Amino acid sequence: VSSPARRVPGSAVRRLSLYLRALERLEAEGVPTVSSLELASRAGATGPQVRKDLSHFGSFGTRGRGYGVPELRAQLWEILGLTHRWRVALIGAGRVGAALFAYPDFRRRGFEIVAIYDNDPAKVGRRWGGIRIRAVDRLPRTLPRSRIEMAILAVPAPAAQDMADAAVAAGVRGILNFAPVQIRVPAGVSVNHVNMAVELESLSFALHTTREGGETS
Amino acid sequence: VSSPARRVPGSAVRRLSLYLRALERLEAEGVPTVSSLELASRAGATGPQVRKDLSHFGSFGTRGRGYGVPELRAQLWEILGLTHRWRVALIGAGRVGAALFAYPDFRRRGFEIVAIYDNDPAKVGRRWGGIRIRAVDRLPRTLPRSRIEMAILAVPAPAAQDMADAAVAAGVRGILNFAPVQIRVPAGVSVNHVNMAVELESLSFALHTTREGGETS
DNA sequence: CAATGTGAACTTCTTCACAGCG
DNA sequence: CGCTGTGAAGAAGTTCACATTG
Numbered sequence: 001v002s003s004p005a006r007r008v009p010g011s012a013v014r015r016l017s018l019y020l021r022a023l024e025r026l027e028a029e030g031v032p033t034v035s036s037l038e039l040a041s042r043a044g045a046t047g048p049q050v051r052k053d054l055s056h057f058g059s060f061g062t063r064g065r066g067y068g069v070p071e072l073r074a075q076l077w078e079i080l081g082l083t084h085r086w087r088v089a090l091i092g093a094g095r096v097g098a099a100l101f102a103y104p105d106f107r108r109r110g111f112e113i114v115a116i117y118d119n120d121p122a123k124v125g126r127r128w129g130g131i132r133i134r135a136v137d138r139l140p141r142t143l144p145r146s147r148i149e150m151a152i153l154a155v156p157a158p159a160a161q162d163m164a165d166a167a168v169a170a171g172v173r174g175i176l177n178f179a180p181v182q183i184r185v186p187a188g189v190s191v192n193h194v195n196m197a198v199e200l201e202s203l204s205f206a207l208h209t210t211r212e213g214g215e216t217s
Numbered sequence: 218v219s220s221p222a223r224r225v226p227g228s229a230v231r232r233l234s235l236y237l238r239a240l241e242r243l244e245a246e247g248v249p250t251v252s253s254l255e256l257a258s259r260a261g262a263t264g265p266q267v268r269k270d271l272s273h274f275g276s277f278g279t280r281g282r283g284y285g286v287p288e289l290r291a292q293l294w295e296i297l298g299l300t301h302r303w304r305v306a307l308i309g310a311g312r313v314g315a316a317l318f319a320y321p322d323f324r325r326r327g328f329e330i331v332a333i334y335d336n337d338p339a340k341v342g343r344r345w346g347g348i349r350i351r352a353v354d355r356l357p358r359t360l361p362r363s364r365i366e367m368a369i370l371a372v373p374a375p376a377a378q379d380m381a382d383a384a385v386a387a388g389v390r391g392i393l394n395f396a397p398v399q400i401r402v403p404a405g406v407s408v409n410h411v412n413m414a415v416e417l418e419s420l421s422f423a424l425h426t427t428r429e430g431g432e433t434s
Numbered sequence: 435c436a437a438t439g440t441g442a443a444c445t446t447c448t449t450c451a452c453a454g455c456g
Numbered sequence: 457c458g459c460t461g462t463g464a465a466g467a468a469g470t471t472c473a474c475a476t477t478g
Binding site: 253264269283 | 435436437438439440
């Protein structure tokens with residue numbers, strides 16, 4: 001059912017997230033079943049694309065009927081690895097860190113922030129939702145014993161690479177980087193970048209270039 | 218010099234942002250000249266890719282020498298439309314909005330937040346850096362006269378589409394959406410999505426699937 | 435001689451059309 | 457009969473090799 005599946009385009013995986021969100025809303029509305037077309041329209045994709053994306057992992061629909069909403073939701077949950085409870089460290093307790101920490105879907109999706117680091121002495125020792133903020137220079141010592149699997153980097157650009165190195169040295173295998181720099185990591189570690197500057201500038205480009213615009217990312 | 222350029226891949230434009238950032242650092246370091254290879258390594262790309270991306274817009278280098286750092290920086294600045302001062306509305310003054318508002322590169326890049334909206338009565342009337350927060354229901358009346366060109370949507374998911382509609386009705390041609398929903402806009406309006414959930418889940422997928430990982434986005 | 439600029443090969447992703455099935 | 461699942465066609469983007477030039 002949840003298939004190993006060779007060679008799945010990264011863009012397809014990202015769309016699965018969008019499908020998942022749409023399915024959650026459908027389920028909340030009590031809709032029992034969706035066609036690929038209906039799901040696509042809710043998630044901003046196309047019918048064939050939904051079917052192709054899903055086909056990388058198996059057959060989840062019924063011909064002539066569509067997909068069972070709760071069933072498909074559960075499948076995507078599984079495929080995306082959300083059944084696992086991910087232990088996450090938040091590195092950087094500034095405004096961005098605070099916004100992330102307060103993000104409600106976090107916990108609901110199996111991501112559990114179990115450690116917070118910051119280099120501001122005024123913040124170290126404070127607690128966010130029961131978690132004590134530690135000094136970043138204690139990261140190499142304290143992080144390994146927390147058995148963290150992911151790190152969220154929400155530090156200023158100049159510090160990002162160092163923090164990433166420390167996290168990787170401490171056994172982290174996935175990093176979500178909010179700093180506007182490209183992070184280098186050894187093979188075997190995954191990095192995803194959330195770079196607001198890039199998005200803003202590509203928007204600037206679109207508006208500046210065409211008098212037409214159109215959907216972009 | 219700054220060329221019209223047909224059919225530029227969106228991904229190439231996004232990389233230009235990364236090159237720009239790298240060039241700014243190089244300039245700060247006083248480096249006068251870079252090769253495509255050196256620039257690529259700083260921006261997380263490859264030599265040929267840098268050259269191809271730039272070639273969509275013209276010839277900016279000197280053979281045997283490389284690119285003049287300040288010159289290329291200025292060119293990218295121009296290409297990305299950053300010479301224009303973009304008038305931006307921030308819709309949603311919660312934690313995400315606050316983090317964005319405090320983001321220093323904003324202003325430096327020509328993005329000027331000239332209006333802020335929120336639906337929380339406790340926030341309406343307050344000032345952020347001299348800008349009064351207005352009630353969202355006044356957006357249709359007040360936004361058009363601000364001659365806003367872009368909107369940053371930092372509202373909860375259920376409100377996002379309505380706010381987008383209102384912004385578009387008020388003449389906004391570009392939207393940067395932080396809400397985890399797909400926004401529908403008429404042709405002629407550009408939307409970029411920053412969806413943390415998608416990034417987290419694709420990271421979850423990568424870690425869950427392979428025991429190898431690797432660079433992703 | 436070093437490094438750009440670019441057409442052409444290649445790879446990857448998306449779209450399409452339709453066979454297959456409930 | 458409707459809608460899925462998928463191989464095959466097509467489009468898009470990336471890599472490569474090299475001629476070109478200061």
